Amino acid sequence: MANESQPTTGLYKETLLAGLWRENPVFRLLLGMCPTLAVTAAVKPALTMGLCVIFVLVCSNIIVSLMRNLLKPHLRILMFTLTIATFVTIADLFLKAFALTMSETLGPYVPLIIVNCIIICRAEACASKNGLIVSVIDALGMGVGFTLTLCVLAAIREVLATGMIFEVQVMPDAFVPWAAMGMPVGAFITLGLMLGLVNLTNKKKAKSSCHEV
Amino acid sequence: MLKIKHFIQESWLLIVASFAFGLLIAVASASLDARIKQNEKDKLDNLMKSLISDANDFQIAIEQAEIPGDRGRVETTDVYKALGEDGGVIGFAFVAVGAGFADKIKLVIAVDGKCEKFFGFKVLSSNETPGFGSKIKDDDPESDVDFADQFKGAPAQEFELIKTGKLEVIKKIDSQIVAISGATVSSDAVVKIFNMYTDKIREQLRQKGLIGDGK
Numbered sequence: 434m435a436n437e438s439q440p441t442t443g444l445y446k447e448t449l450l451a452g453l454w455r456e457n458p459v460f461r462l463l464l465g466m467c468p469t470l471a472v473t474a475a476v477k478p479a480l481t482m483g484l485c486v487i488f489v490l491v492c493s494n495i496i497v498s499l500m501r502n503l504l505k506p507h508l509r510i511l512m513f514t515l516t517i518a519t520f521v522t523i524a525d526l527f528l529k530a531f532a533l534t535m536s537e538t539l540g541p542y543v544p545l546i547i548v549n550c551i552i553i554c555r556a557e558a559c560a561s562k563n564g565l566i567v568s569v570i571d572a573l574g575m576g577v578g579f580t581l582t583l584c585v586l587a588a589i590r591e592v593l594a595t596g597m598i599f600e601v602q603v604m605p606d607a608f609v610p611w612a613a614m615g616m617p618v619g620a621f622i623t624l625g626l627m628l629g630l631v632n633l634t635n636k637k638k639a640k641s642s643c644h645e646v
Numbered sequence: 647m648l649k650i651k652h653f654i655q656e657s658w659l660l661i662v663a664s665f666a667f668g669l670l671i672a673v674a675s676a677s678l679d680a681r682i683k684q685n686e687k688d689k690l691d692n693l694m695k696s697l698i699s700d701a702n703d704f705q706i707a708i709e710q711a712e713i714p715g716d717r718g719r720v721e722t723t724d725v726y727k728a729l730g731e732d733g734g735v736i737g738f739a740f741v742a743v744g745a746g747f748a749d750k751i752k753l754v755i756a757v758d759g760k761c762e763k764f765f766g767f768k769v770l771s772s773n774e775t776p777g778f779g780s781k782i783k784d785d786d787p788e789s790d791v792d793f794a795d796q797f798k799g800a801p802a803q804e805f806e807l808i809k810t811g812k813l814e815v816i817k818k819i820d821s822q823i824v825a826i827s828g829a830t831v832s833s834d835a836v837v838k839i840f841n842m843y844t845d846k847i848r849e850q851l852r853q854k855g856l857i858g859d860g861k
Contacts, residue, residue: 500659503659504659505656505659508656508657508659508660512659512660515660515663515664515667516667518667519671522671523670523671523674526674526675526678527674527678529678529685530681530685533685533686533689537771540749541749541773615777616777
Protein backbone atom coordinates (compact mmCIF):
# COMPACT_ATOMS: atom_id res chain seq x y z
CA MET A 434 0.00 0.00 0.00
CA ALA A 435 1.04 3.56 -0.57
CA ASN A 436 3.50 5.08 1.89
CA GLU A 437 2.54 8.56 3.17
CA SER A 438 6.19 9.51 3.69
CA GLN A 439 6.91 9.39 -0.05
CA PRO A 440 3.96 11.17 -1.65
CA THR A 441 5.40 11.42 -5.15
CA THR A 442 3.48 11.86 -8.38
CA GLY A 443 4.52 8.34 -9.35
CA LEU A 444 2.94 6.96 -6.18
CA TYR A 445 -0.31 8.83 -6.83
CA LYS A 446 -0.37 7.54 -10.40
CA GLU A 447 0.30 4.00 -9.26
CA THR A 448 -2.45 4.23 -6.63
CA LEU A 449 -4.92 5.58 -9.18
CA LEU A 450 -4.12 2.95 -11.81
CA ALA A 451 -4.15 0.04 -9.31
CA GLY A 452 -7.95 0.15 -9.11
CA LEU A 453 -8.31 0.14 -12.88
CA TRP A 454 -6.43 -3.11 -13.54
CA ARG A 455 -3.83 -4.53 -11.11
CA GLU A 456 -6.19 -4.40 -8.11
CA ASN A 457 -9.46 -4.06 -10.00
CA PRO A 458 -12.14 -4.65 -7.35
CA VAL A 459 -14.27 -6.95 -9.53
CA PHE A 460 -11.82 -8.80 -11.77
CA ARG A 461 -8.84 -9.06 -9.40
CA LEU A 462 -10.17 -8.75 -5.84
CA LEU A 463 -13.63 -10.25 -6.51
CA LEU A 464 -15.30 -7.64 -4.30
CA GLY A 465 -18.73 -6.06 -4.78
CA MET A 466 -20.15 -9.16 -6.49
CA CYS A 467 -23.74 -8.45 -5.42
CA PRO A 468 -24.22 -5.23 -7.46
CA THR A 469 -21.98 -6.64 -10.21
CA LEU A 470 -24.44 -9.46 -10.77
CA ALA A 471 -27.63 -7.57 -9.93
CA VAL A 472 -27.51 -4.24 -11.76
CA THR A 473 -25.64 -5.08 -14.96
CA ALA A 474 -28.64 -5.97 -17.10
CA ALA A 475 -28.33 -2.53 -18.75
CA VAL A 476 -25.65 0.17 -18.93
CA LYS A 477 -27.68 3.04 -17.41
CA PRO A 478 -28.32 1.40 -14.01
CA ALA A 479 -24.76 0.04 -13.97
CA LEU A 480 -23.36 3.53 -14.58
CA THR A 481 -25.62 5.04 -11.90
CA MET A 482 -24.56 2.36 -9.41
CA GLY A 483 -20.92 3.02 -10.28
CA LEU A 484 -21.31 6.79 -9.74
CA CYS A 485 -23.04 6.19 -6.38
CA VAL A 486 -20.19 3.90 -5.31
CA ILE A 487 -17.59 6.51 -6.38
CA PHE A 488 -19.42 9.18 -4.31
CA VAL A 489 -19.68 6.98 -1.22
CA LEU A 490 -16.13 5.65 -1.60
CA VAL A 491 -14.56 9.11 -1.93
CA CYS A 492 -16.60 10.61 0.95
CA SER A 493 -16.02 7.68 3.32
CA ASN A 494 -12.29 7.55 2.51
CA ILE A 495 -12.01 11.30 3.24
CA ILE A 496 -13.75 10.99 6.62
CA VAL A 497 -11.92 7.79 7.63
CA SER A 498 -8.57 9.27 6.62
CA LEU A 499 -9.23 12.45 8.63
CA MET A 500 -10.15 10.55 11.78
CA ARG A 501 -7.62 7.72 11.38
CA ASN A 502 -5.51 8.83 14.34
CA LEU A 503 -8.54 8.98 16.64
CA LEU A 504 -9.92 5.53 15.76
CA LYS A 505 -9.99 2.91 18.51
CA PRO A 506 -8.99 -0.45 16.96
CA HIS A 507 -12.00 -2.34 18.34
CA LEU A 508 -14.47 0.34 17.22
CA ARG A 509 -13.05 1.02 13.78
CA ILE A 510 -15.40 -1.25 11.79
CA LEU A 511 -18.37 0.35 13.56
CA MET A 512 -17.06 3.80 12.62
CA PHE A 513 -16.52 2.73 8.99
CA THR A 514 -20.06 1.36 8.75
CA LEU A 515 -21.53 4.49 10.33
CA THR A 516 -19.63 6.70 7.88
CA ILE A 517 -20.55 4.59 4.85
CA ALA A 518 -24.22 4.35 5.87
CA THR A 519 -24.44 8.15 6.13
CA PHE A 520 -23.23 8.76 2.58
CA VAL A 521 -25.25 5.87 1.14
CA THR A 522 -28.39 7.40 2.70
CA ILE A 523 -27.55 10.76 1.12
CA ALA A 524 -26.92 9.12 -2.27
CA ASP A 525 -30.24 7.25 -1.98
CA LEU A 526 -32.14 10.46 -1.13
CA PHE A 527 -30.44 12.26 -4.02
CA LEU A 528 -31.47 9.55 -6.49
CA LYS A 529 -35.06 9.59 -5.19
CA ALA A 530 -35.15 13.37 -5.65
CA PHE A 531 -33.45 13.72 -9.04
CA ALA A 532 -33.69 10.30 -10.73
CA LEU A 533 -36.78 8.58 -9.37
CA THR A 534 -37.06 6.07 -12.23
CA MET A 535 -33.42 5.03 -11.83
CA SER A 536 -33.85 4.83 -8.06
CA GLU A 537 -36.76 2.42 -8.61
CA THR A 538 -34.78 0.42 -11.17
CA LEU A 539 -31.89 -0.03 -8.74
CA GLY A 540 -34.33 -0.85 -5.93
CA PRO A 541 -32.65 -2.18 -2.78
CA TYR A 542 -29.17 -2.23 -4.35
CA VAL A 543 -28.49 1.43 -3.50
CA PRO A 544 -29.06 0.95 0.27
CA LEU A 545 -27.06 -2.28 -0.05
CA ILE A 546 -23.95 -0.23 -0.95
CA ILE A 547 -23.59 0.02 2.86
CA VAL A 548 -22.42 -3.61 2.90
CA ASN A 549 -20.38 -3.35 -0.31
CA CYS A 550 -17.04 -4.94 0.52
CA ILE A 551 -15.07 -2.58 -1.75
CA ILE A 552 -15.89 0.46 0.38
CA ILE A 553 -15.22 -1.12 3.77
CA CYS A 554 -12.08 -2.77 2.34
CA ARG A 555 -10.67 0.56 1.11
CA ALA A 556 -11.51 2.22 4.43
CA GLU A 557 -9.64 -0.54 6.27
CA ALA A 558 -6.75 -1.15 3.85
CA CYS A 559 -6.08 2.40 2.67
CA ALA A 560 -7.93 5.33 4.29
CA SER A 561 -7.30 4.26 7.90
CA LYS A 562 -3.54 4.07 7.21
CA ASN A 563 -2.92 6.90 4.73
CA GLY A 564 -3.29 10.63 4.35
CA LEU A 565 -6.10 12.50 2.66
CA ILE A 566 -4.64 12.77 -0.86
CA VAL A 567 -3.67 9.11 -1.18
CA SER A 568 -7.06 8.06 0.24
CA VAL A 569 -8.98 10.21 -2.25
CA ILE A 570 -6.87 8.99 -5.18
CA ASP A 571 -7.31 5.38 -4.06
CA ALA A 572 -11.09 5.90 -3.80
CA LEU A 573 -11.22 7.44 -7.27
CA GLY A 574 -9.12 4.62 -8.79
CA MET A 575 -11.16 1.87 -7.16
CA GLY A 576 -14.47 3.62 -7.86
CA VAL A 577 -13.68 4.26 -11.52
CA GLY A 578 -12.34 0.71 -11.90
CA PHE A 579 -15.55 -0.69 -10.41
CA THR A 580 -17.72 1.58 -12.60
CA LEU A 581 -15.87 0.71 -15.80
CA THR A 582 -16.11 -3.02 -15.03
CA LEU A 583 -19.83 -2.76 -14.35
CA CYS A 584 -20.35 -0.80 -17.58
CA VAL A 585 -18.40 -3.34 -19.68
CA LEU A 586 -20.40 -6.26 -18.24
CA ALA A 587 -23.66 -4.33 -18.65
CA ALA A 588 -22.87 -3.35 -22.24
CA ILE A 589 -22.22 -6.99 -23.23
CA ARG A 590 -25.40 -8.17 -21.50
CA GLU A 591 -27.60 -5.34 -22.79
CA VAL A 592 -26.48 -5.80 -26.39
CA LEU A 593 -26.99 -9.57 -26.30
CA ALA A 594 -30.28 -9.37 -24.37
CA THR A 595 -31.94 -6.57 -26.34
CA GLY A 596 -29.77 -5.79 -29.37
CA MET A 597 -29.61 -2.20 -28.05
CA ILE A 598 -27.34 -0.04 -25.95
CA PHE A 599 -28.54 3.21 -24.34
CA GLU A 600 -31.84 2.46 -26.13
CA VAL A 601 -30.10 2.67 -29.53
CA GLN A 602 -30.30 -0.36 -31.84
CA VAL A 603 -26.78 -1.64 -32.50
CA MET A 604 -27.46 -5.16 -33.73
CA PRO A 605 -28.85 -5.97 -37.19
CA ASP A 606 -32.60 -6.65 -37.53
CA ALA A 607 -31.88 -10.35 -38.08
CA PHE A 608 -30.38 -10.60 -34.56
CA VAL A 609 -32.53 -12.65 -32.17
CA PRO A 610 -32.18 -11.23 -28.63
CA TRP A 611 -30.96 -13.66 -25.97
CA ALA A 612 -33.46 -12.98 -23.21
CA ALA A 613 -31.40 -15.08 -20.77
CA MET A 614 -28.60 -12.49 -20.86
CA GLY A 615 -30.90 -9.99 -19.17
CA MET A 616 -31.61 -12.45 -16.36
CA PRO A 617 -29.38 -13.55 -13.45
CA VAL A 618 -28.05 -16.50 -15.48
CA GLY A 619 -26.68 -14.01 -18.04
CA ALA A 620 -24.91 -12.11 -15.27
CA PHE A 621 -23.16 -15.24 -13.97
CA ILE A 622 -22.15 -16.43 -17.45
CA THR A 623 -20.81 -13.02 -18.54
CA LEU A 624 -18.93 -12.47 -15.29
CA GLY A 625 -17.46 -15.99 -15.43
CA LEU A 626 -16.26 -15.56 -19.00
CA MET A 627 -14.81 -12.12 -18.26
CA LEU A 628 -12.97 -13.44 -15.19
CA GLY A 629 -11.58 -16.31 -17.28
CA LEU A 630 -10.44 -13.87 -19.95
CA VAL A 631 -8.75 -11.58 -17.40
CA ASN A 632 -6.98 -14.54 -15.76
CA LEU A 633 -5.82 -15.81 -19.15
CA THR A 634 -4.46 -12.37 -20.07
CA ASN A 635 -2.62 -12.08 -16.76
CA LYS A 636 -1.14 -15.58 -17.08
CA LYS A 637 0.14 -14.77 -20.60
CA LYS A 638 1.58 -11.49 -19.30
CA ALA A 639 3.31 -13.28 -16.42
CA LYS A 640 4.74 -15.92 -18.77
CA SER A 641 6.10 -13.37 -21.22
CA SER A 642 7.70 -11.34 -18.39
CA CYS A 643 9.31 -14.58 -17.07
CA HIS A 644 10.77 -15.29 -20.52
CA GLU A 645 12.12 -11.73 -20.69
CA VAL A 646 13.88 -12.21 -17.32
CA MET B 647 -16.94 7.23 38.02
CA LEU B 648 -13.93 5.48 36.51
CA LYS B 649 -16.25 3.34 34.41
CA ILE B 650 -17.98 6.42 32.97
CA LYS B 651 -14.60 8.04 32.24
CA HIS B 652 -13.44 4.88 30.50
CA PHE B 653 -16.68 4.69 28.52
CA ILE B 654 -16.33 8.30 27.34
CA GLN B 655 -12.65 7.85 26.48
CA GLU B 656 -13.45 4.82 24.36
CA SER B 657 -16.59 6.01 22.64
CA TRP B 658 -16.50 9.80 22.41
CA LEU B 659 -15.64 9.69 18.71
CA LEU B 660 -18.53 7.32 18.01
CA ILE B 661 -20.97 9.55 19.90
CA VAL B 662 -19.76 12.75 18.21
CA ALA B 663 -19.75 11.08 14.77
CA SER B 664 -23.27 9.73 15.31
CA PHE B 665 -24.57 13.22 16.07
CA ALA B 666 -22.64 14.80 13.19
CA PHE B 667 -23.77 12.17 10.65
CA GLY B 668 -27.32 12.31 11.96
CA LEU B 669 -27.31 16.07 11.45
CA LEU B 670 -25.90 15.64 7.93
CA ILE B 671 -28.66 13.18 6.99
CA ALA B 672 -31.30 15.44 8.55
CA VAL B 673 -30.08 18.42 6.48
CA ALA B 674 -29.98 16.33 3.28
CA SER B 675 -33.42 14.89 3.98
CA ALA B 676 -34.95 18.28 4.78
CA SER B 677 -33.58 19.85 1.62
CA LEU B 678 -34.67 16.98 -0.67
CA ASP B 679 -37.90 15.92 1.04
CA ALA B 680 -40.18 18.35 -0.82
CA ARG B 681 -38.81 17.24 -4.18
CA ILE B 682 -39.09 13.53 -3.31
CA LYS B 683 -42.73 13.94 -2.23
CA GLN B 684 -43.49 15.96 -5.38
CA ASN B 685 -41.91 13.20 -7.52
CA GLU B 686 -44.08 10.58 -5.84
CA LYS B 687 -47.21 12.70 -6.29
CA ASP B 688 -46.40 13.37 -9.97
CA LYS B 689 -45.89 9.66 -10.57
CA LEU B 690 -49.19 8.79 -8.91
CA ASP B 691 -50.99 11.53 -10.89
CA ASN B 692 -49.48 10.29 -14.17
CA LEU B 693 -50.48 6.70 -13.45
CA MET B 694 -54.04 7.71 -12.49
CA LYS B 695 -54.27 9.88 -15.60
CA SER B 696 -53.07 7.02 -17.81
CA LEU B 697 -55.75 4.77 -16.31
CA ILE B 698 -58.61 7.32 -16.55
CA SER B 699 -57.58 9.28 -19.62
CA ASP B 700 -60.80 11.37 -19.70
CA ALA B 701 -60.13 12.80 -16.24
CA ASN B 702 -59.32 16.49 -15.99
CA ASP B 703 -58.48 16.51 -12.33
CA PHE B 704 -58.06 14.18 -9.36
CA GLN B 705 -59.24 15.13 -5.89
CA ILE B 706 -59.14 13.17 -2.64
CA ALA B 707 -62.58 11.63 -2.03
CA ILE B 708 -61.73 9.62 1.09
CA GLU B 709 -58.65 10.40 3.12
CA GLN B 710 -56.87 7.49 4.78
CA ALA B 711 -59.52 4.88 4.02
CA GLU B 712 -58.89 1.87 6.27
CA ILE B 713 -58.61 -1.54 4.61
CA PRO B 714 -58.42 -4.52 6.99
CA GLY B 715 -55.82 -6.96 5.66
CA ASP B 716 -54.36 -10.32 6.63
CA ARG B 717 -53.42 -11.16 10.22
CA GLY B 718 -55.28 -8.19 11.69
CA ARG B 719 -53.17 -5.62 9.82
CA VAL B 720 -54.93 -2.50 8.60
CA GLU B 721 -53.71 -0.70 5.47
CA THR B 722 -54.66 2.90 4.83
CA THR B 723 -55.00 4.55 1.45
CA ASP B 724 -56.34 7.76 -0.03
CA VAL B 725 -59.18 7.29 -2.53
CA TYR B 726 -59.15 9.85 -5.35
CA LYS B 727 -62.15 10.85 -7.44
CA ALA B 728 -61.51 11.55 -11.11
CA LEU B 729 -63.39 14.59 -12.39
CA GLY B 730 -64.41 14.86 -16.04
CA GLU B 731 -64.67 18.01 -18.17
CA ASP B 732 -68.11 18.86 -16.74
CA GLY B 733 -66.85 18.40 -13.17
CA GLY B 734 -68.76 15.14 -12.72
CA VAL B 735 -67.17 12.08 -11.13
CA ILE B 736 -66.12 9.62 -13.85
CA GLY B 737 -64.11 7.25 -11.71
CA PHE B 738 -62.11 6.54 -8.60
CA ALA B 739 -58.49 5.56 -8.13
CA PHE B 740 -56.54 4.35 -5.14
CA VAL B 741 -53.19 2.84 -4.19
CA ALA B 742 -53.39 -0.80 -3.10
CA VAL B 743 -50.58 -2.74 -1.42
CA GLY B 744 -49.99 -6.46 -0.99
CA ALA B 745 -47.23 -9.03 -0.60
CA GLY B 746 -45.57 -10.09 -3.86
CA PHE B 747 -43.00 -12.80 -4.59
CA ALA B 748 -39.94 -10.80 -3.53
CA ASP B 749 -41.28 -7.64 -1.95
CA LYS B 750 -44.43 -5.60 -1.52
CA ILE B 751 -46.34 -4.79 -4.70
CA LYS B 752 -47.96 -1.34 -4.87
CA LEU B 753 -50.67 -0.92 -7.48
CA VAL B 754 -52.76 2.02 -8.61
CA ILE B 755 -56.25 0.68 -9.29
CA ALA B 756 -58.98 2.64 -11.08
CA VAL B 757 -62.72 1.91 -11.16
CA ASP B 758 -65.56 3.67 -12.96
CA GLY B 759 -67.85 6.25 -11.34
CA LYS B 760 -70.35 3.60 -10.25
CA CYS B 761 -67.65 1.24 -8.97
CA GLU B 762 -68.94 -1.47 -11.29
CA LYS B 763 -66.06 -1.91 -13.71
CA PHE B 764 -62.31 -1.54 -13.48
CA PHE B 765 -60.42 0.80 -15.75
CA GLY B 766 -57.39 -1.37 -14.95
CA PHE B 767 -54.25 -1.10 -12.87
CA LYS B 768 -50.70 0.20 -13.05
CA VAL B 769 -47.75 -0.88 -10.94
CA LEU B 770 -46.55 1.94 -8.66
CA SER B 771 -43.66 -0.13 -7.31
CA SER B 772 -42.59 -3.77 -7.23
CA ASN B 773 -39.42 -5.84 -7.11
CA GLU B 774 -40.75 -8.98 -8.81
CA THR B 775 -38.34 -11.29 -10.67
CA PRO B 776 -37.18 -9.68 -13.93
CA GLY B 777 -38.55 -11.53 -16.94
CA PHE B 778 -41.19 -13.40 -14.90
CA GLY B 779 -43.03 -11.59 -12.10
CA SER B 780 -42.05 -8.26 -13.63
CA LYS B 781 -44.51 -9.07 -16.45
CA ILE B 782 -47.31 -7.77 -14.21
CA LYS B 783 -46.02 -4.35 -15.32
CA ASP B 784 -46.27 -5.13 -19.05
CA ASP B 785 -48.84 -2.91 -20.67
CA ASP B 786 -48.06 -2.66 -24.35
CA PRO B 787 -50.94 -0.81 -26.08
CA GLU B 788 -50.40 -2.91 -29.22
CA SER B 789 -50.63 -6.21 -27.35
CA ASP B 790 -54.00 -7.51 -26.18
CA VAL B 791 -52.66 -10.45 -24.19
CA ASP B 792 -50.75 -8.58 -21.46
CA PHE B 793 -51.65 -9.65 -17.92
CA ALA B 794 -52.87 -6.12 -17.12
CA ASP B 795 -55.27 -6.15 -20.11
CA GLN B 796 -57.42 -8.77 -18.39
CA PHE B 797 -58.45 -6.19 -15.77
CA LYS B 798 -59.47 -3.47 -18.23
CA GLY B 799 -63.26 -3.35 -18.24
CA ALA B 800 -63.51 -6.34 -15.91
CA PRO B 801 -66.42 -6.35 -13.42
CA ALA B 802 -65.52 -4.91 -10.01
CA GLN B 803 -66.08 -8.14 -8.10
CA GLU B 804 -63.99 -10.95 -6.68
CA PHE B 805 -61.46 -12.36 -9.16
CA GLU B 806 -60.39 -15.95 -9.56
CA LEU B 807 -56.92 -16.90 -10.76
CA ILE B 808 -56.80 -19.70 -13.32
CA LYS B 809 -54.01 -21.34 -15.34
CA THR B 810 -54.50 -21.93 -19.03
CA GLY B 811 -52.71 -21.18 -22.25
CA LYS B 812 -55.88 -20.67 -24.31
CA LEU B 813 -55.78 -17.28 -25.96
CA GLU B 814 -59.56 -16.87 -26.09
CA VAL B 815 -59.75 -17.33 -22.28
CA ILE B 816 -56.98 -14.76 -21.74
CA LYS B 817 -58.72 -12.27 -24.02
CA LYS B 818 -62.15 -12.75 -22.44
CA ILE B 819 -62.92 -9.95 -19.98
CA ASP B 820 -64.58 -11.47 -16.92
CA SER B 821 -63.80 -12.29 -13.31
CA GLN B 822 -61.36 -15.06 -14.28
CA ILE B 823 -57.75 -13.93 -14.53
CA VAL B 824 -55.21 -16.11 -16.32
CA ALA B 825 -51.88 -16.29 -14.46
CA ILE B 826 -48.61 -15.29 -16.13
CA SER B 827 -46.70 -18.42 -17.10
CA GLY B 828 -43.79 -18.85 -14.66
CA ALA B 829 -45.07 -16.12 -12.35
CA THR B 830 -48.08 -17.63 -10.58
CA VAL B 831 -47.11 -16.10 -7.22
CA SER B 832 -46.92 -12.56 -8.65
CA SER B 833 -50.18 -13.05 -10.59
CA ASP B 834 -51.87 -14.38 -7.48
CA ALA B 835 -50.54 -11.41 -5.49
CA VAL B 836 -52.17 -8.95 -7.90
CA VAL B 837 -55.49 -10.83 -7.81
CA LYS B 838 -55.37 -10.95 -4.00
CA ILE B 839 -54.71 -7.20 -3.83
CA PHE B 840 -57.77 -6.55 -6.03
CA ASN B 841 -59.92 -8.91 -3.94
CA MET B 842 -58.72 -7.35 -0.68
CA TYR B 843 -59.49 -3.76 -1.67
CA THR B 844 -62.47 -3.77 -4.07
CA ASP B 845 -65.38 -4.54 -1.72
CA LYS B 846 -63.99 -2.43 1.11
CA ILE B 847 -63.41 0.62 -1.08
CA ARG B 848 -66.91 0.23 -2.60
CA GLU B 849 -68.42 0.00 0.88
CA GLN B 850 -66.66 3.16 2.03
CA LEU B 851 -67.65 5.03 -1.15
CA ARG B 852 -71.26 4.04 -0.45
CA GLN B 853 -71.04 5.16 3.15
CA LYS B 854 -69.77 8.55 1.99
CA GLY B 855 -72.58 8.78 -0.55
CA LEU B 856 -70.15 8.95 -3.46
CA ILE B 857 -71.82 6.04 -5.27
CA GLY B 858 -75.35 4.62 -5.18
CA ASP B 859 -76.26 1.75 -2.88
CA GLY B 860 -76.52 -0.61 -5.86
CA LYS B 861 -80.20 -1.39 -5.35
